[in-house]
Amino acid sequence: MKSLIVDKDGQLSVREIARPSYGPYQALVKMVSCGICRGTDTKLIHGEFKGFDTYPAALGHEGVGRVVETGAKARNLQVGDLVLLPFLEGETDGIHSGWGAFSEYAVVGDSQSLIEDGKGPGSPEFSEAYCAQQKLPPDIDTTMAPMIVTFREVLSACKRFGFHPDASIVVIGAGPVGLAFITFAKLLGMGPVIAAVTSETKAEEAQQAGADYVINSKVSDLTTEVRAICPDGVDFSVDAVGKNEIINQSMELLAPYGHICCYGISSETTMQLDWSKAPYNWHLDFNQWPSKLEESQSHRQVLSWMNSGALRAEQFISHVYGFDRILDAFEQAVQPGGMKKTIITFE
Numbered sequence: 001m002k003s004l005i006v007d008k009d010g011q012l013s014v015r016e017i018a019r020p021s022y023g024p025y026q027a028l029v030k031m032v033s034c035g036i037c038r039g040t041d042t043k044l045i046h047g048e049f050k051g052f053d054t055y056p057a058a059l060g061h062e063g064v065g066r067v068v069e070t071g072a073k074a075r076n077l078q079v080g081d082l083v084l085l086p087f088l089e090g091e092t093d094g095i096h097s098g099w100g101a102f103s104e105y106a107v108v109g110d111s112q113s114l115i116e117d118g119k120g121p122g123s124p125e126f127s128e129a130y131c132a133q134q135k136l137p138p139d140i141d142t143t144m145a146p147m148i149v150t151f152r153e154v155l156s157a158c159k160r161f162g163f164h165p166d167a168s169i170v171v172i173g174a175g176p177v178g179l180a181f182i183t184f185a186k187l188l189g190m191g192p193v194i195a196a197v198t199s200e201t202k203a204e205e206a207q208q209a210g211a212d213y214v215i216n217s218k219v220s221d222l223t224t225e226v227r228a229i230c231p232d233g234v235d236f237s238v239d240a241v242g243k244n245e246i247i248n249q250s251m252e253l254l255a256p257y258g259h260i261c262c263y264g265i266s267s268e269t270t271m272q273l274d275w276s277k278a279p280y281n282w283h284l285d286f287n288q289w290p291s292k293l294e295e296s297q298s299h300r301q302v303l304s305w306m307n308s309g310a311l312r313a314e315q316f317i318s319h320v321y322g323f324d325r326i327l328d329a330f331e332q333a334v335q336p337g338g339m340k341k342t343i344i345t346f347e
Contacts, residue, residue: 003088004102004326005095008055010045012327017058017093022107024073025114025125029065029086034101035146036333036342037062038175039242039265044098045334048267054096058088060344062149063101064142065108073117074110082136083108084148084299087129102326102344108133132292134299143320143343144313147176150341151302151311154180154263156294157287158188161261165189167235170226170253171211173264174202176316176341178240179209181263186210187310190236192229196222205340208315226253233279239264244271247284252277259283317341 005015022028041059043049065086070077077083086108088100100106109130111120119125132152136145154177163169167190171181174197185193186209194213195206203214215225226234233255239246242264248271250260256279265288275282305311318340321329326344333342 001104002323003058003095003100003104004060005056006045006059006098008047010047012045012059012330014326015095017095017103019105020088020092020103020107022069022071023125024071025117025119026071026107026109027067027074027077027081027083028069029083029106029108030068031063031065031086031101031104031106031346032082032142033064033146033343033345033347034060035062035149036329036344037150038333039177040099041330042334043265043267045330046267050265050269052098056094057096057098058092058100058103059098060102061085061087061099062146063087063106064136064145065101065106067108068105071110073113075116076110076112077108077135080138082138082140082142082145083133084136084145085129085133087133102323104323104346128292131296132299134296137303141313142347143345144317146343147313147316147341148299148302148306150176150180150316151313152295152298153290155184155298155302156290157261157263158184159298160287160291160294161236161238161259161285163188163190163236166191168192168194168230168233168255169236169238170194170196170234170250171206171238171240172196172246172250173238173240174206174209175240175339177263178238179205179316179340181238181240182206182209182211183311187305194226194229194234196226222249223252230255232256233258235259236261242266244268247271248274251275251282254279254282257281257283259285262286263288317343319343320345322346
């Protein structure tokens with residue numbers, strides 16, 4: 001099968017590797033679509049993903065696949081099922097897993113059958129990732145469906161950060177992740193919801209996502225504008241970009257006991273904290289590796305919002321490419337600008 005591979009020097013190529021094997025509680029899926037993550041995928045390409053140093057690696061983690069074969073004990077997976085979050089496990093032909101969903105085939109696990117057979121969390125056969133490899137409605141738009149991965153990750157982070165109704169929030173950054181934070185803040189009853197952006201294009205997108213106020217920090221002073229809206233400061237400031245300077249910048253935006261919420265992943269793992277302009281009591285929260293169990297617990301809510309029209313995946317997608325053009329897609333996706341999510345389709 002064909003798979004997108006990155007070498008240690010950051011070179012991308014499409015290579016032939018063996019189809020993945022699968023166990024009795026797993027299923028083989030043929031990939032249907034997968035989103036490019038400008039956080040994880042690009043940091044793996046640049047060798048900047050903390051704790052990852054196994055190259056060459058197969059990329060991709062925001063995938064949707066259709067079951068084509070099942071293991072003998074995978075009772076809750078059927079041929080034809082659409083499943084979220086297929087991965088490659090382990091090593092294949094000397095290629096390591098950078099989750100590997102930009103491949104023609106991948107594997108999912110049947111967590112329910114494992115648990116029913118007494119092989120749940122703590123057993124060698126079980127992986128928490130299987131909890132999040134959940135089935136999708138058969139009639140879902142498979143080009144839009146990879147956005148569910150981002151939605152579930154962000155919604156689980158909202159819960160972990162402690163978002164609650166009537167809390168004020170500023171979201172710094174309006175890529176797909178930032179737009180999701182803005183949308184969910186509104187759906188969760190927070191307010192005012194303030195978006196901080198750096199272009200007029202992003203300002204328009206943040207307004208469409210539901211922001212009550214949008215501040216272009218290229219032309220306005222962020223602190224002055226936020227304090228004009230919330231004189232006592234905001235309850236939450238979210239870094240949806242992954243830049244360390246946002247942490248210090250957020251200090252003077254906070255209300256007492258406010259939270260700086262770091263979701264975006266910075267390539268720099270050290271910095272000098274300056275809390276001279278922060279309130280005496282404040283929190284710094286990092287949630288940069290969503291729990292797959294908590295992600296799975298957001299699945300039903302995300303699908304419900306999508307079914308009701310409250311959450312529209314198409315508003316978060318700007319480009320769609322076939323797998324035969326995946327190298328072109330990555331070249332465009334890493335460029336700065338007003339792009340949202342780029343989706344790769346296999347069918």
